[in-house]
Amino acid sequence: MTDLKAELLANLRGHRAVMLGKLDGLSEYDRRRPLTPTGTNLLGLVKHLAGVEYGYFGESFGRPPLERPSWFRDDPYTEIGMWATLDEPSDYITGVYRQACAHADATIADLELDSQGHVAHWAEGRQETTLGVLVVGMVGETAQHAGHADIVRELIDGRVDADPPVTAGSTFWHDWRSRVQQVADRFRPPGPDSAPTGSQSSTSAR
Known part of the structure; x- marks a missing residue:
């Protein structure tokens, strides 16, 4: 027990x-x-x-x-x-x-x-x-x-706790962040400081 x-x-x-x-x-x-x-x-x-x-x-x-x-x-x-x-x-x-x-x-x-x-x-x-x-x-x-x-x-x-240890400035995390940002950008609302992509549904953003 x-x-x-x-x-x-x-x-x-x-x-x-x-x-x-x-x-x-x-x-x-x-x-x-x-x-x-x-x-x-x-x-x-x-x-x-x-x-x-x-x-x-x-x-x-x-x-x-x-x-x-x-x-x-x-x-x-x-x-x-x-x-x-x-x-x-x-x-x-x-x-x-x-x-x-x-x-x-x-x-x-x-x-x-x-x-x-x-x-x-x-x-x-x-x-x-x-x-x-x-x-x-x-x-x-x-x-x-x-x-x-x-x-x-x-x-x-x-410093990031990971296995193997890496830093946030590494190529791995740079590429990872870029992928996250690319998806987030599909939902960026239109405005003077954003690309005119408009919002997308979760299905169309896959």
């Missing part, structure tokens, strides 16, 4: 490793610089996940961290949780993340999936939950942000 807790934890650990791996080989600047209009940046994603790990698997079960991260506030909505400030170097942020993950792993090991937890900042009526719900949520949260990190890293230096 499959050990559900072990499967969830293995999945979570895999996504955590991907997240940290996106920082490898980058300068402090590249780890911090925002690459989307909403400011998404690699170090900020790691910082955010550290806070969520400590929140879900620490405070929710009366197991706060031994050393509170520098950005924690009594009200989590007042924290600077998506980017690193001048006095928060990369080594500090990644160190906190690793500590938060170890803390979370200990909570997951010590408790059952149906153990009762309490998330204080959730909406009234939803604050009572279980370890299992929070582990599933953390797997999803980490996977989502690891996907964000994939895109941000590609924008920085073209």
Whole structure:
């Protein structure tokens, strides 16, 4: 019989490793610089996940961290949780993340999936939950942000996780992108900045 807790934890650990791996080989600047209009940046994603790990698997079960991260506030909505400030170097942020993950792993090991937890900042009526719900949520949260990190890293230096490893500037990806663009162009609406091809049905675009 499959050990559900072990499967969830293995999945979570895999996504955590991907997240940290996106920082490898980058300068402090590249780890911090925002690459989307909403400011998404690699170090900020790691910082955010550290806070969520400590929140879900620490405070929710009366197991706060031994050393509170520098950005924690009594009200989590007042924290600077998506980017690193001048006095928060990369080594500090990644160190906190690793500590938060170890803390979370200990909570997951010590408790059952149906153990009762309490998330204080959730909406009234939803604050009572279980370890299992929070582990599933953390797997999803980490996977989502690891996907964000994939895109941000590609924008920085073209690194793409593939087998065999390639960069976004390679001939393979250049040709791939060209094919995707050619199909997209068949649906480009007419306008002053587009070719007058008009929109096409999905059948005629095959």
